[in-house]
Amino acid sequence: MIPPAFEYARPMSVDQAVRMLADAGEDAKVLAGGQSLLPLLRLRLAFPELVVDVGRIPELRGVREDGEALVIGAMTTHHDVIRDPLVRRHAGLLAEATATVADPAVRHRGTLGGSLAHADPAGDLPAVALALDAELVAAGPGGRRTIPAREFFVDYLQSALSPDELLVEVRVPKVPETDGWTFHYEKFHQVAQSWAIVGVAALVRRDGGGITEARIGLTNMGSTPLRATAAEEALAGADDPGAVARAAEAAAEGTQPSQDLSGSPEYREHLARVLTERAVLTATGMG
Template identity: 60%
Template sequence: MIPSEFEYVAPTSLAEALSALADAGEDAKVIAGGQSLMPVLRLRLNSPSTIIDLGRIEELRGVRDDGDALVVGAMTTHHDVMTDALVGQHATLLAEATATVADPQIRHRGTFGGSLAHADPAGDLGAVAVALDTTMTVAGPNGRRSLGAEEFFTDIFTTALEPDEILVDIRIPKHTGWRAHYEKFHRVSQSWSMVAVAATVDVDGGTIRNAAVALTNMGAVPVRARGVEQALVGQSADIDVIRAAADHAAEGAEPMSDTNADAEYRTHLAKVLTRRAVVTATGV
């Protein structure tokens, strides 16, 4: 199908983009890589009056070291995130999860910030952002503000972004030396996750000093599996410990039932995949 008619604006700076967004009003859409928005437009599930393309704004791209954290521009492509040396060294979980996103073509066009702002519960990077305690910087007519990942995601396909705001960058605390794994379950290669688990652990001398675990597609928003984390921290990196901890995976989650799986099956998957993810991350 062909999208309905719209005005197209391609600013070259964040200031121009915010001005264009303010002028267009609430019936405008911001496009990043377009991998999620374009199918929606073609099916006419959304018919905005104006499309504001962020693709020419270089200040929104790239990864930089900011002391105890990395800062990733919202328009940085999945491919550039996945292959960045700083990400590989200080945010291994992000590199691992990004490598599982769709296919190479989409990873070369899709963007980290676009994926997060789209807020699909089955999207792979929301759980990673939650597990790594990331902070989103958003800009609007009143300046910039910061949002923690868990407050950024508010509902299915919904974030705390106001209609006149743009996601600028994502700040990721360094997890240098932490081991990580992203375990996902899907019926068809390169498709959306039915359930997935983002896990990263800090292991010292066979003891799990710290752990961060979050779930994909176990509710309207990414779910932090704090029960699993609490059961792991301070314990030996042992298969029995991990198996017992994984039994807490679905606590606090509200899995949905749909044509892919019912809530009970997703709860089962969460436990199994959590065990696999932590076992792989710890190297047990």
């Protein structure tokens, strides 16, 4: 289908982009990699009067260290996230999960910031951001503010960004493997390029033989990405596959998965339990 008519602007700086968004108000949409917005436009599910293309703003790309955190520009592509040595060393869960996003063509165009700002609970990376305790930095007319990932995802396709704000960077705390942290992203989907029916991002810390801390992010188990807090608590002290399996039974507690052609809520709850067990066993090497 042909998108509705709109004005197009290509700012060359964050300040210029923010001014354009502020002037347009709710009638503007930000174009990052285009992998989410362009289908919405073609299906006529979005009707912006102005599309602000931020693809030529150099400060929105790249990965750098800032003390105990990685700072990843919002326009950094999935491809670059996967290949970046800092991400692979200090945020391996993000690199692993990003490698499962769609297909190579999408990963070369799609961006980390675009995926998070789109706030699709079926997307892989929002749940990973929750598991990593990431922070998202937004620039607006009043300056910049930092939003914890747990507060960023408000509802289905709705984030905490105001219409006049632009997501500029993602701050990810470093996860040193020397402290006993391991990780794995497990998802179930019908074909390689499709959205996850359910996904589980597991970040697990072991001391000796037992699990001392676990963070479990859930993909497509509600109107927003979720943390499986009941399973996280149950995993504390688990030191064998049987204990992990029992703890994973709590993975679906507090979730509200949808029903669609891909499965019922009960089916998704079952998948959440099974995939949590698989993800934790794989991460810890107990399986």
